[in-house]
Amino acid sequence: MANQKVSQDTGDLVLNRISKFYGDFKAVDDLSLTVPDGSFFALLGPSGCGKTTTLRMIAGLEEPSQGTIHIGETDITTQKPYRRNVNTVFQNYALFPHLTIFENVAFGLRRRGIKDVKAEVDKALALVELGHLAERKPGQLSGGQQQRIAVARAIVNRPEVLLLDEPLGALDLKLRRQMQIELKRIQMEVGITFIHVTHDQEEAMTMADTIAVMNQGKIEQMGSATDLYEAPRTAFVANFLGQCNLIKAKVQSRAGGKAVVTAKGHTFEIPLSRVSTENDSILLGVRPEKLRLDDKGINSIKDCVVTDRSFVGTSTQYLVRTPWDLELVVFEQNDEGLHDLRVGDKVSLEWDPEHTFGLDGAQDVNAGADLDDDE
């Protein structure tokens, strides 16, 4: 299948200090990135963060204002899209409405003069399990089916890099879950580098090996889903991926592998390895499910009050007010240890130092919060 390629070499995709300006607006700002060959990579960020522009520059639909893009040894920065061995699954699919499904999938093969079009198309349609729809027109397919045809149409060309631009955005939740698993399976099967652009943090975390969180044209942090979730290095990442409690605090000492910090008269400990700043003014962060409604731990806050409670099936989510009027979110699993508190109940909070992280205190506490739903 891969015997006729536009360019022969395979390798990592390297973006070297690329920027894209529209007038004074910096859509992408001095971004460098290496995507290893064969990985499932996600560019995650709110709308307007520059992720789609980055993707379009890789596809060749936009030219970078500065910087270079390489696949392996080949510089593709200014190469025309039809010369790159990169294919895109467009948002809303962009299938050709006048062609049958078969001809849609065959389009790229025919342009490159590949011999055995029928076998290749059949194989690609089988991969997405829609071989029986070959003679239909795109307008006769459901959204989920069109989405899979868009994947087949791109993948049949065996690109070195497959770009997916919010490919699941138009699908309903249940179908989206199904397609996430499906796309993951297809990626494993074909072994092509996938770059998936999304604003849905859950989608990125479910599918990608590596996630780059983008904000205002820059990469905030890059790593595995676990890394980003358990050890975020900026307030934006902490808030954008899941929910997070951030408390303003001052570092009192850094010694013995731990930082001792104080906030409103309370003393907390953070492992030094999890403090990502030299600044003494920090944001102490802890995820809602790491908080326990108890008072035994090293890091604890007493005399808190429950101000809200909502039962969400697997867990109960509490809003708890500290003595200095800061509201913290607490998730408690619905198992034997359940406290079943009511609004107004007095309560203490505690958590382990190794679940705590320290971020630079100069940041906005709310950066990246409530952004994941807008589109």
Added chain:
Amino acid sequence: MAFLHTATGTSSGPKSGIKSKSWTPYLLLAPGLIWLITFFIFPIISLASTSTMVRPEGAQIGTYVQELRFANYIDAFQANQEQYIRSFIYAALATILALAIAYPLAYMIAFKSGKYRNILLVLVVAPFFTSFLLRTVAWTQILGDEGPIVSTLKLLPFVDESMRLTSTPFAVVSGLTYNFLPFMTLPLYASLERIDPRTLEASGDLYANAFTTFRKVTVPLSLPGVVAGTLLTFIPAAGDYINAAILGNPNTRMIGNVIESRFFAVVDYPTAAALSFTLMATILILVTLYIRRTNTDELV
């Protein structure tokens, strides 16, 4: 298309009660129906009946009696064969020219005009603000012997001093092309504008260069506009008489001119009616073949 209708039909589930015995659809149809019956059906019946009438021996000019003489058609056609065929040749030439001019124009307005789009669209329809007749008369000035085009052309070494453009087939076809250009441009624009630019990007992404993208994606997707535009140009152009009357000479007369003079100058109603019907029938057949050929009913 037919398939799509069935698909939506089945998915819409059981019919609701709204459908039962509602007069609303008929009331909404009524004004149009009444209009059509009064101004289309009646005249056409009257025209049909006129077409087979005969003027009795010695009767006054303009007096005709019904004798169901279908040979009128053959006589009329044989007498005016030349103008008849010329009409379709001129109309076809004007349609091709209009398509060649309007396609790039509509493409530019649809994809490249940015904020000037609305201004350009207004300019496309702007000629309609002046009367059709006046605009055609204006062309006699433009193409006239002292006009800008002829005097410019005469500067070229190989152009003869006696060259003229008015009263030539060129002038008639130019006039037809010009007068029906908006009818070509607007449907083309409408169908080009509907194309999702992402399908064009997708084509480029799938190894098609700009020309292949145009040929394989843009043109097929704009085909409904091409069909609509060519019909809206060809049909009125084939029956037009103003352009040939104003810009032509006796040798460029079209069937419209014949019908006009038969009706109003010669007062030979049966021949005029028979010619009108023959023209209508020919256009209908051509259009049917054309739509069949382009398969437009299958397009989205």
